[in-house]
Amino acid sequence: MSINTWKTDFYRATLDSDLSQQLNNLASALNAWEDKSQHADQKMWRKQLSHLPNINPSVFSLGDIVTIGAEDDLVEGEKLRLRQVLQNYMPWRKGPFRLFGVDINTEWRSDWKWQRVIPHIDKLENRRVLDVGCGSGYHLFRMAQENATQVIGIDPTALFFYQFHCFKRYLPTINVHYLPLGVEDLPATNCFDTVFSMGVLYHRLDPLLFLKQLKQQLVKGGQLVLETLVIDGNQQQVLMPGERYAQMRNVYFIPSCEAMLVWLKKVGFNDPKLVDMNTTTTDEQRTTEWMPNHSLSNFLDPEDKAKTIEGYPSPKRATFVAYK
Ligand SMILES: Nc1ncnc2c1ncn2[C@@H]1O[C@H](C[S@+](CC[C@H]([NH3+])C(=O)[O-])CC(=O)[O-])[C@@H](O)[C@H]1O
Incomplete structure (x- = not known):
């Protein structure tokens, strides 16, 4: 798939599904995004995609390190150029990826999150799956590896859309699509068998509305997989931090696990369950060559790692599952 055909590839892939009934609404949201995506960085990111090596990768695997191509597929000069092109898409937050032997060691070990989530969810085989707030799309590839029929990710951050396309262009046949939209831009589709939302709820001003928006993407009986910060x-x-939480400005509500279960019931999800709880470590979220900015270790109280530098409990994350 080329960057020029991402929309038509998506439309074609959805023609046989209930999603096709929403194509008009989706098309206007996607066209509006393209019309306003004239920012200089976006032009540069789009252009840089055409500088990626134009060859068929000899191998690919969508395991813990999402790997496309082998080092030997490229000659020395091409490798240097590839590294330079990928550097234009920094900071790389969610991964890891390996592209023609170039290891992109991202800020997050997103493979660790996936390993915590996957044992607790209904099998993805033959399911249509949505990932709300998919970042670089790392987990979209992992969902495809689990034989989901179709995987759609949405995320409004333009950089991450282009990061995804650095890999997707080499995998034209997999049924994985990325829509550069926020959850609020999606019409109620009621057509996904599994809806994931990991690491997004605390960024939403109205968490109950957010849960409702996730619910209206699910088929009846479909499974929600929700991962979020908890106290x-x-x-x-429920913690409502002041201006910042672990230096992030846009954090609104961090519930206890018990409160989260109440919220899920209030919006009408069935059988909500807490399935995993984990304290985020500075091995999982850290500064790397590909994300050279401050990371978790800079956001914790140097005297007491159980607290953020603002004095709140340090990040703990939990995964919940529930049904529509
Ligand atoms: N309105 C919105 N609609 C959809 N997504 C949004 C919205 N606003 C922000 N986002 C996106 O939600 C993602 C949250 S990151 C989780 C990534 C991955 N899921 C992970 O679990 O590793 C976690 C974090 O940065 O704290 C970002 O990619 C935002 O662009």
Whole structure:
């Protein structure tokens, strides 16, 4: 798939599904995105895609390190150029990836999150899957590896859309698509068997509305897989941080696990369950060559790693599953 055909490839791939009934609405949202994506960086990111090596990769594997092509597929000069092109898409947050032997060691070990989630969810085989807030699309490739029929990711951050296309262009036949939209831009499709949303709820101003928006993407009986920051506490406890949480400005609500289960029930999900809980470590989220900015270790209290530098409990994440 080339960057020029991403929309038509998506439309074609959805023709046989209920999603096709929403194509008019989706097409206007996608066209609006293209019309406003005239920012200089975006022009550069789009152009740089055409500087990626124009060859068929000899191998690919969508395991812990999403790997496309082998080092030997390229000659020395091409390798140097590839590294330079990929550097234009920094910071690389979610991965890891390996493209023709170039290891992109991302800020996050997103493979660790996937290993925590995958044992607890319904098998993805033969399911249509949506990932809301998919970042670089790392987990989209992992979902495809689990034999999902179709995988669609949405995320409004333009850089991540272009990062995804650095890989997707080499995998023209996999049924994985990326729509550069926010959850609020999606019409109610009611057509996904599994909806994932990992690491997004705390960025939403209205978390209950967000849960409703996720619910209206699911078929009846479909499974929600939700991962989010949590605090210790009872049903009544939810942290609403001040200006920043772990230096992030756009963090609104961090519920206790008990409160999260109440929220899921309130919006009508069935059988909500907490399936995993994990404290984020500085091995999982850290500064790397591909994300040279500050990372988790800079956001924790140097005297007490159980606290963020603002004095809140340090990041703990939990995964929940529930049904529509
Ligand atoms: N309105 C919105 N609609 C959809 N996505 C949004 C919206 N606003 C922001 N995002 C996107 O949500 C993602 C959150 S990151 C989780 C990535 C991956 N899921 C992970 O679990 O590793 C976690 C973090 O950065 O804290 C970013 O890619 C945003 O662009």
